[in-house]
Amino acid sequence: MRKVVLGRSGLEVSAVGFGGIPIMRVETAQAVRTIRRAMDLGINFLDTAAVYSDSQIKIGLAVKGRRDGLVLASKSSRRDAEGLTADLDRARREMGADCLDLYQLHNVSSEQDWRQVSSPGGAVEGLLAARQAGKIRHIGVTSHKLDLALKLIDEPVFETVQFPFNLVTSEPADQLIPKARLNNVGFIAMKPLCGGQYDNADLAFKFLNAWPDVVPIPGIEAPAEIEQIVAVVESGATLTGPEKAQAQAIADSLGKLFCRRCGYCQPCPQGVPLTLAMVFDSFVKRFDHDRLAEVAGQVASGGAQCTECGLCRTKCPYDLPIIETVKKATAKAKEVLKGK
Numbered sequence: 001m002r003k004v005v006l007g008r009s010g011l012e013v014s015a016v017g018f019g020g021i022p023i024m025r026v027e028t029a030q031a032v033r034t035i036r037r038a039m040d041l042g043i044n045f046l047d048t049a050a051v052y053s054d055s056q057i058k059i060g061l062a063v064k065g066r067r068d069g070l071v072l073a074s075k076s077s078r079r080d081a082e083g084l085t086a087d088l089d090r091a092r093r094e095m096g097a098d099c100l101d102l103y104q105l106h107n108v109s110s111e112q113d114w115r116q117v118s119s120p121g122g123a124v125e126g127l128l129a130a131r132q133a134g135k136i137r138h139i140g141v142t143s144h145k146l147d148l149a150l151k152l153i154d155e156p157v158f159e160t161v162q163f164p165f166n167l168v169t170s171e172p173a174d175q176l177i178p179k180a181r182l183n184n185v186g187f188i189a190m191k192p193l194c195g196g197q198y199d200n201a202d203l204a205f206k207f208l209n210a211w212p213d214v215v216p217i218p219g220i221e222a223p224a225e226i227e228q229i230v231a232v233v234e235s236g237a238t239l240t241g242p243e244k245a246q247a248q249a250i251a252d253s254l255g256k257l258f259c260r261r262c263g264y265c266q267p268c269p270q271g272v273p274l275t276l277a278m279v280f281d282s283f284v285k286r287f288d289h290d291r292l293a294e295v296a297g298q299v300a301s302g303g304a305q306c307t308e309c310g311l312c313r314t315k316c317p318y319d320l321p322i323i324e325t326v327k328k329a330t331a332k333a334k335e336v337l338k339g340k
Contacts, residue, residue: 001042001234004215006186009138009159011101013045013071013215016205016233019190020048020055022221024288028058030222035062037223039070041230047162047188047217049075049106050087053288056094064096072097075106075142079116081126088130103127104140104162109148109263124157142190144261149176153185165189165214167198167207167251168258177211192216195282197254201225203247205232206239219286257320265312265322270305272326273298274312280329284336296333303330 002015018038023031035046035058046063048055056074063070072095076087088103105117105127117123130136140160143149153161153176161180165172169191180187189211193204196219208216209232220226239247259278266274276283277299283292303326312322 004213006160008184009186011071011138014043015215016043016229017045017047017215017217018043019217019219020052020059021219021286023055023058024053024291026221028061031058032062034220034223035059038220038226039066041226044069045071045215047073050091051077053291056091060094060096067097071101073102073104074100075104076123077106079123081121081123084123084126085130088135092135099134100136102138102140102160103136104142106142107144108141108152109143109145114148145263146171146176150179153180153183158185160186160188162188162190164191164260166192166194167204167247168194168254169260177214187214189214189216192218194254194258195279196285197258197282200250201228202232203243205229206237206243207247209233209236210238259320260318265316268312270307271302272306273302274322274326277303277326277329278322280333292336296336299329299333300337
């Protein structure tokens with residue numbers, strides 16, 4: 001498979017990677033088969049995170065005896081050096097790797113997040129110490145907020161940035177991707193299928209093929225899924241005129257409901273977890289039972305506090321039907337909890 005160099009990290013990764021969220025939902029044997037099928041197809045970039053349940057363990061089992069040539073990546077949501085180091089050491093143990101190729105700060109999406117991780121004793125300090133100790137090779141960051149991501153890639157410590165990029169969330173094409181290129185920061189595209197909301201892999205990856213230096217990491221839980229995606233990526237095909245119209249029609253429809261997780265609607269004065277509620281359908285499709293139940297509890301209890309004041313709607317740059325979506329998510333979350 002064609003390789004892409006992730007900016008100044010120098011990491012050579014396959015033109016499409018493997019995202020570790022959905023394998024939480026499946027039995028270990030199936031997860032291992034799926035990961036190994038991805039590797040057989042030429043995928044050498046496997047990305048997961050500390051909070052993705054047992055995905056690190058499953059990846060570790062799948063890559064055992066096949067470590068050469070792989071680029072193993074994970075992430076920590078911890079904001080302090082001590083917590084990050086604990087997450088990293090667990091990742092190394094579970095993934096069976098003394099040294100991870102890329103370790104990322106997970107979801108730095110607010111100024112408060114950045115102040116916490118960059119302060120003395122913060123997670124950035126932990127990353128630098130880990131690299132010095134030989135526990136990791138390269139450092140990256142993930143975010144969901146565009147204006148903050150634009151600032152983060154100016155920080156010399158970050159060699160890669162991971163951000164949503166797909167047919168609906170196409171805004172990074174205007175500023176973030178060009179700036180990443182200018183700064184020689186590798187760009188990793190999370191949610192290439194809109195977090196599971198978009199089911200046409202052919203159109204989704206033909207769209208992404210137009211950015212050959214961008215590396216999408218779709219979440220995969222079955223071999224057939226990655227086989228279809230790899231076929232599109234390896235074809236190099238981009239959207240034709242009629243396909244552009246078809247893709248745009250689907251994107252326009254989804255765009256009226258799809259939350260970009262930018263966080264501008266928050267905080268809610270009643271404490272409603274707005275972003276969690278807005279993306280709850282994605283959690284239902286992708287997360288395992290324990291993690292889903294945890295999120296469902298937050299959505300059910302928090303959503304019940306909504307007074308329909310409408311403040312969130314006035315702050316949403318995409319004019320999304322937040323109140324209606326919160327109501328639906330709250331009801332669905334209650335159903336999930338009943339089925340525990």
